[in-house]
Amino acid sequence: MRIAFASAELPKRGAVAVGVIEGRKLSPSAAQLDKRTGGAVSRAMAASRFTGKSYQVLTILAPARTRLSRILLVGLGKADDLSVDVSARCGGTVVGNLLTSGESEVTILVDTIKGAKQPAGERAAHVGYGAKLRAYRFDKYRTKLKAEDKPSLKRVTVMSDDPSSAKQAFQSLDAVADAVFMTRDLVSEPGNIIYPKTLADACRSLTELGVKVDVLGVSDMKKLGMGALLGVGQGSAHEPYLVAMQWSGKPGSKVKEPVAFIGKGVTFDTGGISIKPAGGMEDMKWDMGGAGAVIGLMRALAGRKARVNAVGIVGLVENMPSGTAQRPGDIVTTMSGQTVEVINTDAEGRLVLADAMWYCQNRFKPRFMIDLATLTGAIIISLGHEHAGLFSNNDELSQRLLDAGKAVGEQLWRLPLGDAYDRAIDSDAADMKNVGDRAGGSITAAQFLQRFVNKVPWAHLDIAGMAWSKKDAPLVPKGATAFGVRLLERLVADHYEDKS
Ligand code: BES
Ligand code: MN
Ligand code: ZN
Numbered sequence: 001m002r003i004a005f006a007s008a009e010l011p012k013r014g015a016v017a018v019g020v021i022e023g024r025k026l027s028p029s030a031a032q033l034d035k036r037t038g039g040a041v042s043r044a045m046a047a048s049r050f051t052g053k054s055y056q057v058l059t060i061l062a063p064a065r066t067r068l069s070r071i072l073l074v075g076l077g078k079a080d081d082l083s084v085d086v087s088a089r090c091g092g093t094v095v096g097n098l099l100t101s102g103e104s105e106v107t108i109l110v111d112t113i114k115g116a117k118q119p120a121g122e123r124a125a126h127v128g129y130g131a132k133l134r135a136y137r138f139d140k141y142r143t144k145l146k147a148e149d150k151p152s153l154k155r156v157t158v159m160s161d162d163p164s165s166a167k168q169a170f171q172s173l174d175a176v177a178d179a180v181f182m183t184r185d186l187v188s189e190p191g192n193i194i195y196p197k198t199l200a201d202a203c204r205s206l207t208e209l210g211v212k213v214d215v216l217g218v219s220d221m222k223k224l225g226m227g228a229l230l231g232v233g234q235g236s237a238h239e240p241y242l243v244a245m246q247w248s249g250k251p252g253s254k255v256k257e258p259v260a261f262i263g264k265g266v267t268f269d270t271g272g273i274s275i276k277p278a279g280g281m282e283d284m285k286w287d288m289g290g291a292g293a294v295i296g297l298m299r300a301l302a303g304r305k306a307r308v309n310a311v312g313i314v315g316l317v318e319n320m321p322s323g324t325a326q327r328p329g330d331i332v333t334t335m336s337g338q339t340v341e342v343i344n345t346d347a348e349g350r351l352v353l354a355d356a357m358w359y360c361q362n363r364f365k366p367r368f369m370i371d372l373a374t375l376t377g378a379i380i381i382s383l384g385h386e387h388a389g390l391f392s393n394n395d396e397l398s399q400r401l402l403d404a405g406k407a408v409g410e411q412l413w414r415l416p417l418g419d420a421y422d423r424a425i426d427s428d429a430a431d432m433k434n435v436g437d438r439a440g441g442s443i444t445a446a447q448f449l450q451r452f453v454n455k456v457p458w459a460h461l462d463i464a465g466m467a468w469s470k471k472d473a474p475l476v477p478k479g480a481t482a483f484g485v486r487l488l489e490r491l492v493a494d495h496y497e498d499k500s
Contacts, residue, residue, distance in 0.1 A: 001095070003131060003156050004156070005125075005160070005164075006163050007161065008160055010109070012066075014105050015072065015098060015107070016033070016072070017074055017106055017109065018073060019073075019090065020045070021077075021078070022051060022076070022079075025052065026041065026042075027109075028112070033063075036065065036066060037064060037066060044058060054086060054089070055074075055075055055089060055474055056073075056074070057093060057094075058073040060073070070103070072098070081117075082115065083116075083117040083407075084117070084125075087124075088126040088475060091158070092130035092133055092134035093130075093474045095134040096472060099134070099135060100150070100151055101152060103153055105155045105157070106155075108156060108158050110160040111160075120162060121169070124158045124159070124160035125169035126169075128166070128173070129170065129173035133180060135153070136184055138479055172304040175303030178303060181482075182296050182299055183293055185480075186199065187480035187481075188479060191318070194285075195236075196233070196316035199267055199288060200241040200316055203245055203295055206298055210247070211246065211298055212245070212247075212248075216242040217241060218233075218240065221355075224359065226359070227333040228351040228355045229242065229317060229352045229354075229355040230332075231330065231342065232317045232326070232352055234326055235322040235325025237320075237322075240315070240317040242313070242315050242359065243314050244311060245313070246258070246310075247302045249305060249306045250498055256309060258308075258364055258366055259367060259368055260312075260360050260364055260368065260370070261294045261311070261370050262313045263292070263314045264288070264289075264372070265288040265291025265292075265317070266284075266287040266348060266352065267287070267318050268284055268287065268318050268319065268320075270319055272320065272321050272326065273325050274328060274346040275321050276346060289463055289467030289468070290371070290372035291316060292467075292480075293372050293482060293485050294312040294313070294484075295312065295314065296484075300485060306492060306493070307499070308498070311360065313360045319346075319348045326342055327342075328342060329341065331430045332351070334351075335355045336452055339432075340354070340427075341433040343433045344435045347434045349374070350375065353449055357453065358452050361454050367456075368457040369456055369457070370458070371458075372461045373463065375445050375446075375460075376462055377441070377464060379462040380464055380465040382442060385465045387466075388410070388466045388484075389415050389446075390402070390413060390415065390459060390461060391446035391449075391459065391462070392414070394457035397458075398459060401491060402414065404488070404490040408487055409473075410466070417447060422447045424447070432448065434448065
């Protein structure tokens with residue numbers, strides 16, 4: 001999708017989108033169009049239930065007295081709530097409406113609105129951002145897609161009274177959108193294409209943006225004593241890897257006290273010997289969604305040259321049953337020295353993260369550590385597909401994450417940790433076992449992770465319900481969502497970046 005910025009001027013032809021404030025209050029551009037069409041905009045609203053609530057759309061086709069192909073009225077919601085984030089979702093809504101409509105271009109008019117949180121130029125940039133995010137497709141294997149199912153929309157022109165500010169602000173957003181697309185691509189690819197080695201190669205590609213990338217193979221991990229991660233990988237023909245990506249964007253400093261992100265990168269999760277049922281198992285190609293988000297986040301930070309020192313660590317394994325696979329009852333020794341009795345080989349993500357998190361703390365001494373993982377089916381039972389689970393030992397970090405999630409529309413819900421839950425993973429044979437009973441499955445998984453957290457602010461995001469979506473949303477077409485990339489990019493931008 002080509003996104004362009006221009007100064008405001010009512011277009012003569014093609015498709016045009018204008019905003020309406022809740023309560024059917026026309027934006028200046030909408031009012032102009034109403035005049036030009038002899039009141040068609042007002043009459044269309046009166047004939048419908050369109051009120052201007054956020055993300056409502058009313059289409060007026062082939063309006064008389066013009067050569068326009070259509071007018072799209074887009075609900076902006078209340079003026080006082082009109083933020084850059086709402087603007088982005090409005091841009092996405094327009095593209096969602098027109099992508100396969102037959103229109104090849106659309107002009108979106110972004111007006112100065114009294115009460116709006118940001119000026120029109122900044123909102124215009126975000127409209128372009130939302131338009132781009134929603135236009136994503138993963139069609140590369142669909143060789144027989146019918147013409148009418150292919151996107152027709154090729155170009156979005158966002159008009160405002162400050163196109164040069166819009167263009168300027170769009171540069172960073174464009175980089176973030178490209179990073180989101182990288183994550184969506186990686187998560188969408190099937191397990192025969194993305195496996196630990198090829199996912200490590202994707203990490204390596206970030207060196208072009210100035211990211212330092214270290215790839216640890218089996219012998220490196222053996223030396224470090226990563227028995228938990230290696231145990232998960234030992235049944236697969238594809239060897240596991242651990243990748244550390246470093247972005248040093250703080251002027252004049254090496255990577256010191258970095259912020260750290262750790263991702264579960266199980267490129268396919270069969271369950272191992274504790275094998276999963278066949279129905280739906282294909283979904284487990286996206287069990288690397290946490291790693292995918294961390295890779296995209298590093299790309300976003302590097303792509304927009306964020307003034308922060310950040311590390312991203314991903315543990316990459318394939319969980320397969322085979323003659324060399326680990327058995328239920330096996331006891332592995334983690335890099336921390338703690339031993340784990342592997343009761344269920346399908347609870348593999350926490351084993352991978354245990355070693356990845358320990359390595360992260362040892363090597364980087366981060367100022368905080370956030371892990372992302374498609375960790376438990378139980379989190380889908382608790383929170384459905386509306387919130388990811390948040391577990392943390394730190395209230396400030398939690399609040400910042402909750403706020404960032406609200407802003408970008410990647411919502412979190414905090415769940416408890418506590419000693420009583422922790423006891424559920426005590427083992428008679430080793431320091432701990434890798435599963436509790438069914439009760440509180442997401443919490444006991446988080447407790448397991450916490451046993452590998454030293455005195456550092458830490459948050460765990462269980463994104464099992466969020467990495468993939470079966471329905472379209474304003475910024476996220478169905479499929480791989482890249483959940484976490486925009487959320488953590490916002491967290492960094494709001495709290496951890498040098499501003500100067
Ligand atoms: N990758 C799965 C969790 C998952 C399930 C993600 C559904 C996305 C959708 C994880 O490795 C797993 O298998 N967890 C088990 C844990 C159980 C054995 C304690 C689960 O949730 O069933
Ligand atoms: Mn599993
Ligand atoms: Zn898994």
